[in-house]
Amino acid sequence: MTAVNGSAPAPAEWDAEHAVHxxxxxxxxxxxxxxxxxxxxxxxxxxxxxxxxxxxxxxxxxxxxxxxxxxxxxxxxxxxxxxxxxxxxxxxxxxxxxxxxxxxxxxxxxxxHLPGRELVDAGLPDARRTVAAAGAGAFLRALHDPRLVEEAGAGLPRDPLRRGDPSVRVPMARERLERLAGQGLWEPDEAVTDLLAEGARLGASADRPVVCHGDLHPRHLLVGEDGRAAGVIDWGDLCLADPAVDLSLAYSAFTGPARSAMLSAYGPVNAERELRARVLAVFLCAALAEYAASIGHMAMCRETLTGLRRAVGG
Missing domain, CATH: 3.30.200.20 (Phosphorylase Kinase; domain 1)
Structure with a gap:
């Protein structure tokens, strides 16, 4: 972070309060x-x-x-x-x-320890992500089974970060995209602008919540050497929420046949849920790209900047 008027740099939001070595x-x-x-x-x-x-x-x-x-x-x-x-x-x-x-x-x-690599580090091109996407879709179908709320999710908070509410996430996404553009990392895209404008008209979902991972993006899906989904990690945002919160992965990590494979394994997704998921995909990719650039993780930066394009594509 840049210092202002000679003062100490403001801490980044991801700076540790206690970094364990x-x-x-x-x-x-x-x-x-x-x-x-x-x-x-x-x-x-x-x-x-x-x-x-x-x-x-x-x-x-x-x-x-x-x-x-x-x-x-x-x-x-x-x-x-x-x-x-x-x-x-x-x-x-x-x-x-x-x-x-x-x-x-x-x-x-x-x-x-779970074997596998984070998708952001696996180097898989979009054309080789179909089997990972299908595995992710089947996983979310099981996780989002309404019966799981009472069987294993009773007492979880309901979307505490309001990730399923585009009216909250759209302005946050715009702020991050503006900073990325200011750093020369991202060129404003009319398709992204239009998606966020459409999403801003939506509020919180009225649908019955399901158990959600809560922060499902390409860092949290593990893949094996064969390209198959191998595990899902980092459950600190586990909650009850609209399924769109996790379905954002379909739009941040996959496109074309891979996305189709994920959604086919998952089941029907209506237009409103898709819009919520795409908006969150934009926010998460923008946040991760900003973070990745700040720590020099170029593979994550490339993956998430590409995810911004996937989020508005087919």
Whole structure:
């Protein structure tokens, strides 16, 4: 961030309030889970809200970076063990729940490591994403089964970030797109402008909510070497919401035959739900592109800028 009038730069919204490093992670894990004491600890991934380490080559441990992420970590611990058996793709199942200790102020958890690469890092061209898309569609069909609300999702908050409400997300998307354009990363697109204008006329959905991942974008879909969907990670925004919140993946990550494969595996999506999903796809891609550019993650930046074009395309 740029300093103003010689003052210190304003912190970015993804800056850590407490960034766990490998040595601290090793101390926390070893002290609370003696069977893993002395196991190798390797950085695996960092996001806006959490830092993830691979421990002993078999476990992933997820540590919040910001206080705002703590309720999400607590939801993952509480709900993912009950959700996992209902889903056709692997998801992280917290088996080891860690407590605040040694100066680290928040809970954390450990789960068995899921093989696969984030879609943003897999390098798959659009033409080779059909099988991943079909797997994602079948996964969301199972996750969005209305019966799952009572069986494994009772008590979840209802769309706390209002991601299914285009009247909220449209102005946020416009702000981020303006910043991307100012950085020379994105050239304003009339199709995106028109989509956001159409979406701005919609408010919150009146449809019955379903269990939603809540933040499903190309970083959170894992794919295997064969290009198939291999898992879905990062459930900190797990909630009840309109299915459009997760269906945004169809428009941010896939296009053409791949999108058709995802929607065919999922089931019918009406025009209003599609519009909600496309608007959220624009917002998420713009947010991720801005973040990726700031940390120098060029593969993510390219993927999400391409996602802006997918979101308004066929």
């Amino acid at each position: 490998a040595a601290e992670a090793a101390d926390l894990v070893g002290a609370q889970f003696p069977a893993l004491a002395g196991a190798p600890v390797e950085p695996l991934a960092t996001g806006w809200d959490n830092t993830v380490f691979l421990v002993g080559g078999r476990w992933i441990f997820r540590f919040p970076r910001r206080a705002i992420a703590v309720p999400g970590v607590e939801r993952e611990i509480a709900y993912l063990p009950g959700l996992a058996p209902h889903l056709p793709l692997p998801v992280p199942v917290p088996e080891l729940a860690g407590r605040p200790a040694g100066g680290f102020p928040w809970p954390f958890w450990g789960a068995r």
